[in-house]
Amino acid sequence: MQFGIFTVGDVTTDPTTGRTPTEAERIKAMLTIAKHAEDVGLDVFATGEHHNPPFVPSSPTTMLGYIAATTSTIQLSTATTLITTNDPVKIAEDYAMLQVIADGRVDLMMGRGNTGPVYPWFGKDIRQGISLAVENYALLRRLWDEEVVDWEGRFRTPLQGFTSTPRPLDGVAPFVWHGSIRSPEIAEQAAYYGDGFFHNNIFWPMEHTRSMVRYYRERFEHYGHGTAEQAIVGLGGQVFMRSRSQDAVREFRPYFDEAPVYGHGPSLEEFTAQTPLTVGSPQQVIDRYAAMRHDVGHYQRQLFLMDHAGLPLRTVLEQLDILGGEVVPVLRAEMASDRPATVPEAPTHVTRVAAARAAGAAALEHGAPAPDRWTGRTAEDDLAAADAVSGERA
Amino acid sequence: MTARRIAVVTAGLGRPSSTRLLADRLAQATVDELTGMGVTATVETIELRDVAHDVVNAMLTGFPSEALGGVLRAVTGADALIAVTPLYTTTFSGLFKSFIDILDKDALTGMPVLLGATGGTPRHSLALEYAVRPLFTYLHAETVTTSVFAATDDWAGGTDTVAPLPARITRGARELAGAIAARPASRPVDPFASAPSFAELLGES
Numbered sequence: 107m108q109f110g111i112f113t114v115g116d117v118t119t120d121p122t123t124g125r126t127p128t129e130a131e132r133i134k135a136m137l138t139i140a141k142h143a144e145d146v147g148l149d150v151f152a153t154g155e156h157h158n159p160p161f162v163p164s165s166p167t168t169m170l171g172y173i174a175a176t177t178s179t180i181q182l183s184t185a186t187t188l189i190t191t192n193d194p195v196k197i198a199e200d201y202a203m204l205q206v207i208a209d210g211r212v213d214l215m216m217g218r219g220n221t222g223p224v225y226p227w228f229g230k231d232i233r234q235g236i237s238l239a240v241e242n243y244a245l246l247r248r249l250w251d252e253e254v255v256d257w258e259g260r261f262r263t264p265l266q267g268f269t270s271t272p273r274p275l276d277g278v279a280p281f282v283w284h285g286s287i288r289s290p291e292i293a294e295q296a297a298y299y300g301d302g303f304f305h306n307n308i309f310w311p312m313e314h315t316r317s318m319v320r321y322y323r324e325r326f327e328h329y330g331h332g333t334a335e336q337a338i339v340g341l342g343g344q345v346f347m348r349s350r351s352q353d354a355v356r357e358f359r360p361y362f363d364e365a366p367v368y369g370h371g372p373s374l375e376e377f378t379a380q381t382p383l384t385v386g387s388p389q390q391v392i393d394r395y396a397a398m399r400h401d402v403g404h405y406q407r408q409l410f411l412m413d414h415a416g417l418p419l420r421t422v423l424e425q426l427d428i429l430g431g432e433v434v435p436v437l438r439a440e441m442a443s444d445r446p447a448t449v450p451e452a453p454t455h456v457t458r459v460a461a462a463r464a465a466g467a468a469a470l471e472h473g474a475p476a477p478d479r480w481t482g483r484t485a486e487d488d489l490a491a492a493d494a495v496s497g498e499r500a
Numbered sequence: 501m502t503a504r505r506i507a508v509v510t511a512g513l514g515r516p517s518s519t520r521l522l523a524d525r526l527a528q529a530t531v532d533e534l535t536g537m538g539v540t541a542t543v544e545t546i547e548l549r550d551v552a553h554d555v556v557n558a559m560l561t562g563f564p565s566e567a568l569g570g571v572l573r574a575v576t577g578a579d580a581l582i583a584v585t586p587l588y589t590t591t592f593s594g595l596f597k598s599f600i601d602i603l604d605k606d607a608l609t610g611m612p613v614l615l616g617a618t619g620g621t622p623r624h625s626l627a628l629e630y631a632v633r634p635l636f637t638y639l640h641a642e643t644v645t646t647s648v649f650a651a652t653d654d655w656a657g658g659t660d661t662v663a664p665l666p667a668r669i670t671r672g673a674r675e676l677a678g679a680i681a682a683r684p685a686s687r688p689v690d691p692f693a694s695a696p697s698f699a700e701l702l703g704e705s
Contacts, residue, residue, distance in 0.1 A: 240701045290695035298698035310563050321692045329698075371560035380565060 107441045108452050109434045110150025111143050111426070112185035112342070112409040115163035118416035121364040126416075129162050135419045136163070139412075140173045142423050144180035146430025152183035152215065152409060157191075157224050160366075167200040174208035181454065182208055185306070185409065186217025186285045189246070190238040191228035193262065198249035198270040205275045210455030215283040215304050215340075216243060218292075230261070236291050237261075243282075243295065250279035277468040281453045283340055283407075290321055297325030297337070302452065304340035305402075308411055309367065311380050312401050315341070319402040335449055340407035341398060344383045347428045351386035357421075358385045365415035388432040395433075396440040404445050406452035408437075502685040506530060507578035508545040511585040511596035512618070519618045520547060522650045522669075523584040526616055529673030530582065530680075537681050544574050548595050555595065558602045568602075576607040580680045581641070583632075584616035587624045591631040592617075600635060608641040612679035614672050615647040622660075625649035644675035 113136055119126040127135065140151040151173065153163045163169060170182045182204070187197060197214075205212045218235045219225075225232040241259045248255050249270040258264040274280070283302035286292030287310060296303040303322040307315040319339055326337035346361075348354040355374065362374045362385075377383055384394045399405060410429065413422040451457070462468035508527045512519025527543045534541045548555065554568035564572055575581060585596035613636050617628050628647040636643045646668065654665040 236701070244702065290692050291701055294695055294698050294701065309561055311566065311569070313566075313569075314563070317692070321695070368561045372557045372565070376557070376565070377561075380563075 108149040108407045110148045110409050111412050112152040113413050114154045115161050116414055117160040120416040120418055121360045132162050139422055141176050142426050144177045146426050148430050150181045150183055152185040154185050155188050158221055167204045171204055171207050182211050183213050184215050186215045188219045189216040189242050190218045190235050191224055191230050194242040194246040198246050201280055202272050202274050205280050210275055213281040215285045217285040250274050276459045278458045278462050293318055293322035294325055297322050298329050300331035302338035306342040307382055308342040308344045309381055316401050339405035343408055343410045345391045345410055346385045347388050347391055354385050361415040361417055388428055391433050392436050395437055404449045504541040504579040504680050504685055506541055506543045506580050507575045508543055508582045511548045511593045513549055519584050519586045522616050522618055525669050526582050529669050530676050533674050533677035539681050546571050548599050552595055555598050579686050580612040580676055582614045587617050587619040587627045590627055608639045611641050612676055613641040613643045614676040618650050620652055622651045646672040646675050648672045
């Protein structure tokens with residue numbers, strides 16, 4: 107089972123000091139946090155993608171490319187990659203490139219994004235969010251899985267004879283998770299492809315999470331990727347810990363009260379009762395999160411939101427020390443104690459390459475890609491392809 | 501025959517509340533009319549005052565508390581809704597509108613609804629028509645043509661001797677009962693039952 111952190115990348119004033127970090131400070135802090143996550147033994151670092159203040163991570167592969175160089179084992183992921191407003195061609199290229207640079211430590215989580223104006227800023231209509239996610243991802247899969255793609259859809263200019271470069275490392279695309287809080291359509295999409303389903307439940311009661319995950323598991327089995335128990339599930343989480351629980355509550359409360367999203371809403375006590383937010387001792391966190399598998403079944407990835415609401419970097423690093431040092435080792439043992447051998451771990455590049463080779467789907471030696479029909483020529487030379495494209499636009 | 505479920509939402513803030521009083525009268529009259537048609541019905545009455553903080557929190561956090569979640573299920577899964585609000589500054593109360601705002605926009609589509617309101621004087625009675633009814637029309641609810649306004653004086657029975665409050669209540673209740681009896685009983689809402697298959701999502705079916 108993978109344990110890691112995901113970051114929204116918000117620039118938020120520290121309510122206890124009134125100090126607001128600069129964007130540059132926040133970005134550098136995220137790099138430090140990612141490195142520290144590996145140092146304390148965590149398995150995953152995932153960054154959000156946003157295109158509006160007060161959020162800084164607009165360019166995830168730039169950030170993850172740097173982190174790939176400063177780390178050696180941690181899995182690099184996103185939370186989430188905007189499958190609606192990004193060009194799927196650019197996603198295919200950027201993350202194939204990142205996968206090479208990171209020696210196969212990359213996966214992605216697709217999401218639709220919940221900031222209304224981002225859609226029109228990128229020329230899209232938020233009312234078509236589900237349709238965009240479905241069509242764009244269908245194209246992304248083909249760009250990774252097929253060498254030469256002819257394609258036409260509703261939302262993007264057609265492609266004729268297009269090869270996305272670089273080709274996926276070892277001929278195997280990065281593993282993909284699909285994140286959704288409310289939409290059964292996205293759980294259906296994840297199940298259809300046999301991809302992972304991540305329920306970011308940090309603002310939601312477990313009852314809702316349970317029903318979404320159950321639906322994904324049923325559909326995963328329906329599409330023949332394995333039994334429902336073998337579906338690939340991830341959950342969000344949010345914790346703040348001190349060795350004495352009352353110290354944790356006292357220290358975190360001002361951050362909670364002023365936090366983006368839920369600040370000035372329910373009390374800390376109400377919110378911790380209703381959502382996975384746990385503020386207390388490491389043992390309280392262990393008890394709460396060890397029990398998650400009883401609600402959603404044995405799952406593969408647990409990500410924690412640790413660096414938000416204006417918490418200073420020093421505090422975040424201390425929290426990671428506690429998480430990696432005291433909490434995750436116990437959770438690993440707990441989760442493993444009754445985990446059936448038939449429940450798989452989260453797919454990684456290594457296991458996916460091995461599986462593809464076992465299935466005969468990937469070459470043992472992945473060298474240069476097969477020569478494509480453009481090599482040594484210009485697109486204008488291929489009149490048939492050019493006619494096909496212009497014909498579709500006419 | 502399955503008993504029909506009538507949800508009653510009342511936004512009165514006082515205890516006791518004349519809005520609740522009107523809601524109870526409308527609910528009882530509707531059950532009586534249905535009984536006369538041989539249809540059994542149960543009533544679940546929700547005072548929004550009880551979940552007022554939860555309504556605001558749901559607006560801020562995007563998810564309902566457990567208590568409010570139960571209320572939302574009761575309303576959206578009902579066979580009919582009786583919605584009664586006090587009129588403040590010529591329109592529905594803020595709490596009433598906030599509750600409507602956190603409902604899913606499709607939750608009341610096709611649902612028979614009887615509207616009621618309370619106010620200080622009969623001069624406010626048309627607020628039901630220019631403010632409350634359009635709200636439910638926007639939500640595609642099937643609001644019955646009679647809405648029932650009760651001014652303070654109505655409770656004494658002296659303001660309108662031609663169409664007194666009990667007669668207006670009976671008329672609205674009869675219309676709602678007719679709408680309920682005319683359609684099959686609703687089933688509990690399952691958000692996953694209507695989820696499209698991936699072939700449908702891809703536009704291939």
